[in-house]
Amino acid sequence: MPSVIRLYLLLVLVWVIGSGQNMAQTNSSPAKRDINAVLRDHEKQLMAIPDVVGVYVGVLSDGKTPCLKVMLAKETRHPELPQELEGYPVIAEVTGEIRPLGTP
Secondary structure, X not given: OHHHHHHHHHHHHHHHHXXXXXXXXXOXXXXXXXXXXXXXXXXXXXXXXXXXXXXXXXXXXXXXXXXXXXXXXXXOOOOOOOOEEOOEXXXXXXXXXXXXXXXX
């Protein structure tokens, strides 16, 4: 009987160790915050960059990867523009000046 108990304890120990390794792998990359919350929290920072006329949530050219789009008034180099924010890519696109339409 003692050998059966030892075998059972050994199996439980192996299972616990194996479960812990799987949990560590699963939890190694934290979940991203919602992209809309990221945009809301960084919008003022992005809009303060010269030539930035707007920001919005978009997708990459693959059609499914969410990203933050930054609209620029003109094509210039912006070293202060981050390449990513909280794990989301930041994509710059030149749209030109944004102006309201005339009054109806």
